[in-house]
Amino acid sequence: MILPILVLALMVGTFGTLLVYVASLLGPKKKKTVAKYMPYECGLPGQETKKTNVSIRFYLTAILFIMFDIEILFLYPWAVAYRDFVDAGQGAFMFWELFVFIGLFVFGLLWEIKAKALDWE
């Protein structure tokens, strides 16, 4: 089942690369001036440094995302199978299982909010 997807990805990649390549051949060749090739900043001479400090919040958001996303992933097979269990009379067990799971989820979320991990400034 993965072959068509790879074929399509290859097709799209080739299409994009070809377009970029053709455009680079067709465009006018003009003189390179210092001002044109400076990184864009608002009119002032550029003050770019190699190191840019990035707020720690972005890393924190990414870490929290991974944990919550995995928890959500576990809900998908549960959701697809849920009605079969309800029809078989096992629904209450499955529901309370979900309740505990989401309870843990909400506990984590509340703890993060209390620890100010989700506050921006």
Add this chain to the structure above:
Amino acid sequence: MGSDVFEITVNVIKMLIIFLLMVQLVPILVWVERRGSAFIQNRFGPNRVGPLGLTQLLADAVKFLFKEEFVPPKSHALLYYAAPVLALIPGAIAFGGIPLSMPIDIQPFQMFGSEWGPYTFKFQSYDLDIGILFILAISSLGAYALLLAGWGSNNKYSLFGALRASAQMISYELAMGLSLVGMLMLYQTLNFSNMVELQKGPLHFMFFGKEILIPFLPNWGIFYQPLGFILFATAAFAETNRLPFDLPEAEGELVAGYHTEYGGLKMLLFYIGEYGHMMVASAVMVTFYFGGYELPFSLSDSLTGAVRGAFSSVNLGNVMAALVIHVVMLLKILFFLWVFIWVRWTLPRFRYDQLMDLGWKTMLPWSLANVLATAYLILMAGSAV
């Protein structure tokens, strides 16, 4: 993919056509966006080139192609070039997984002196059993293209735009994933074609052992999960970086965000990627909540019946019927794309902390509550699609 030469050829061509359909919709959408914004703001918009300014698209494409090649000397050249191409791929692959019309049945026929068939061609690049999971996984890869663009350009506006984009996309992915869980409980499947089948006919479900039938409403997902739809639509706006959540390219603060240093055709590829994501989001909304490619009630059957009757050959009739149904799907998708454009010129932009608060502290709890409430209702009442 298929078992013989004919089937494989048709499948590859079909894949290419669906991709080109996606690419071809982009200039039309750009035109709709510019004319639509002009209409909303009481202006004219582009109206000089061709009737209603429609050939403006062609002029733009040619201009994009003949722009000067520009690479910022301090950028990482490989990342700088790879980003626009990578922006294109996730949208295109995800769009291939959504059924755009009903399957086409082909009876055995004679060609090149030998017997071919019978075949069933699906009107999508590939029909995956994990449909929606695949779409969510692939379309979230779009964040990598933006991050590479921002990192590769070596410009502070680009970098900030890329960081904002990735943080925003991953934050809203949680609400997006959760908002669909309620609907999945009702459908019991991840496959799009099965979902479309389940949404046929008038609204009917079991409620406390009684069968309830509402004849004047179609059996669409929106009537089972209105809150889920609102959450999903909001998250889709954030995932595609559209206003009111377009902070990665907030021109007032970041010039143009992650594509500050891009111009010409490479910029266009980012646009195709963004509109591709919008099309995927619209198509998922249509398939989950608005009956997919089917018309409400049994209008689809009578329409395809009429089309099939107009052709003497069975195979040609089937192909034409699928194409007519495909137009229905396209119209539904275009309606949601218009909503994307409409909202852009209606709502102001959020502030970044408001955006994050909305994602984590409002939409995430609401979608959790939606899951719990749906599960409880199914347990108590046994409601079913």
